[in-house]
Amino acid sequence: MQEAPPLVxxxxxxxDFGGLESLLVERINRMCATRYRHAVVCLTDYTAFADKIRRQGVTLHALHKQPGLSPGTHLALWSLLRRLNPTIIHTYNLSAIEYAxxxxxxxxxxxxxxxxxxxHHDPHGLNARHNLLRRLMLPFYDCYYANSAAMVKWHSDVIGVxxxxxxxxxxxxxxxxxxxREHGDAPAPGPFGDGCIVIGSVGRIQQVKDHATLLEAFILxxxxxxxxxxxxRLAIVGDGPLLPALxxxxxxxxxxxxxWLPGSRADVAEILRGFHVFAMASIAEGTPGAALEAMASALPVAATRVGGIPEVIEDGVTGALAPPSDPQALADALARYVAAPGLAAQHGQAGRARVLRHYxxxxxxxxxxxxYDQLCEQKHQTRKPEKTCVE
Known part of the structure; x- marks a missing residue:
């Protein structure tokens, strides 16, 4: 009987709907099924977003963690891991780091x-208690990776990775x-008709994305x-705790x-094709997946100069950068594209070319x-594969 592939x-x-979550699901769906199996464990819970996982055999688990330390969650996770017997545990962000x-x-x-x-509580990574936790957990991990060069440098300089x-x-x-958008495409979803200039954003409606600043910039x-x-017109697509206030x-x-504030949508790619400019007002970011999706859709991006955004968006080439929490500066960046559609198209095409080359x-x-292969080989968990397998 053939041995089952290692479990991650x-x-x-x-x-739930979000950039990190979307990319996690994409990796699970696309990674060769004969190389690794997958299970997703949620410290709190999962939503209908989990239906986007198309890979057969992926199990979902919710630990229903309560706010605070919740020592019972540690025990529940230990029991679950003993039952699942994975080769790899892959934790995401600070919220899961303590479980190594x-x-x-x-x-x-x-x-x-x-x-x-x-x-949003610590957009610049200055919280001493959080950074102490990251340092304390470092010996328990085989790898601390990041999705932006700025975060990799911060890992080295501040955490000592x-x-x-x-x-x-x-x-x-x-x-x-x-x-x-191509000739013959159906009209983009949404309430706006022909002749409108649509500024759009996609992302979870929470403080770190600072959609309030984007709305104020639109008013200006x-x-x-x-x-x-x-x-x-302004479209902000996504759900989250601050949607009612917005x-x-x-x-x-x-x-x-x-x-237009429609909440979560499953047709984001089609909606993006109806935008003229993409806007991102975040106060902290890694590599912004939403901005990359917009660039792949040939949209110019007006965004804040924080985190990994300047690594992705080249100011004056694929987009326009502004300081965070500054509605007037963001409005000025948007105005450049509204006033000059030719410049918007030029930067949009440059953005798609950049995504095709690098992302x-x-x-x-x-x-x-x-x-996964490298770390498994180091721990003598698997033989070296003959070739990379991506579906």
């Missing part, structure tokens, strides 16, 4: 933590799905360009018809597969 347990806070000792006690040979960005344990793993984009933009005011602010400004989906999946 992905430990995540919650499986549990994995070690459960006998999991390979332990990996990925930094995919920071939250040695080069042998460090890795840069860039995000990848499905450039067949995320593509420019309408004042700044009165000749275009009747055509200007809708209330749009209503207060009398912009219910001009601002291919297959390259991302192969890089993660290579990391």
């Amino acid at each position: 347990v992905h430990l995540i806070y919650r499986l 000792p549990v994995a070690l006690l459960a006998g999991v040979p390979v332990r990996i933590n990925g930094a995919h960005g920071r939250d 040695p080069s042998a344990k460090s890795r840069l793993l860039s995000n990848g984009i499905d450039t067949a799905r995320f593509r420019p 933009l309408r004042q700044q360009l009165p000749e275009q005011r009747a055509r200007l 809708r209330a602010r749009a209503a207060q400004a009398g912009l219910e018809r001009e601002v 291919a989906m297959d390259a991302m999946v192969a890089a993660y597969l290579g990391l």
Whole structure:
């Protein structure tokens, strides 16, 4: 009887609509089934987003962690890991980093933590207690990787991650799905008709994404360009805890018809093809998957100069960068594209070309597969494969 491939347990806070989660699902779906099996363990819970996992045999588990220390979650995870018997545990971000000792006690040979960005409580990585936790967990992990060069450098300078344990793993984009609008395409989903200039954003509605600043920038933009005011529209696609407040602010400004806040959508690629400019007002980011999707769709990107965003968006070439939490600066960046459609198209095409060169989906999946292979070989868990396998 053929031995089953090694099992990777992905430990995540919650499986819901989001950039990190989308890329996790893409890797699971695309990684060769004969090389690794997968299970997703959610510290809290998962939503219908889990239906995007198409790979057969992937199991989902929810530990229903309560706020705070929740020592019972550690015991529940230990028991689950003993039952699943994985070869690799792959934890994501600070919210799951503390569970490496549990994995070690459960006998999991390979332990990996990925930094995919920071939250609004600590956008610059200055929280001493959080950084102490990262340092304390470092001996329990075989690899601390990040998805931006800025985060890799921060790992080295602040946390003290040695080069042998460090890795840069860039995000990848499905450039067949995320593509420019073509002749014969159906009208883009949404309430806006022909003749509108649509500024759009996609992302979970939470403080780290700072959609409130984007909405204020849109209000300023309408004042700044009165000749275009009747055509200007704003779409912010995504769900999250701050969505009701954002809708209330749009209503207060009398912009219910001009601002579209539909919540989560499964047709993001089609929606992007109806945008003219993509906007991102984040106060912290790793490698911004939403911006890469927009660039693959040939959209210019007006974004904040934080985290890994400047690594992806070249100011004046593929987009325009502005300081964070500055509505006027973001409005000025957007105004450049609204006033000059030719410049918007030029930067959009340059952005797609950059994604095609540097952020291919297959390259991302192969890089993660290579990391798994390398660490398993170091721990004598598997023989060296003959070739990389990506589906």
